[in-house]
Amino acid sequence: FQLINFGHPAYDVLYLLYLSSDIEFRDSHMESCLQHYWSTFSTYLEKYGPEDLKYGYTEFKADVQIYKSIVFVLATTLLPNVLSDIQVEAGGLLALHNLQRKQAQELQDPNKPSSKEIKRRVIGLVEEMARENII
Secondary structure (H helix, E strand, C coil), X not given: CCCCCCCCHHHHXXXXXXXXXXXXXXXXXXXXXXXXXXXXXXXXXXXXCCCCCCCCHHHHHHHHHHHHXXXXXXXXXXXXXXXXXXXXXXXXXXXXHHHHHHHHHXXXXXXXXXXXXXXXXXXXXXXXXXXXXXX
8 A cells, every 4th residue: 555654553454444445345344354453463462562561452443433533534535546547656746736636537527437436435434434423
């Protein structure tokens, strides 16, 4: 996903799930994905984390709820670019300008499959966040 950094585990897994799946998948599999992520992550945390760290699945799930609003904003901003079939080179002085123009162009065509999918996925995110009282 183009970025290597140290991030919060809740942010990392939500970033993956919200950019790579739709509401139907998350409704059916979110909990099992979070449990699988935690079971893998916690083995590394136990092996390499500080000895006095008190961070379990309960704290992780609470952090998932906190990070949902942050990842929602990020996902709705990035989904048009991630799902687009028009590619723009990153970087340079006009990079943001070019990205915004590309996104507008992409969404203007109501018959384009990628435009339909972008809109479906963003609507799904909004519905999910509203249902969970996050927005």
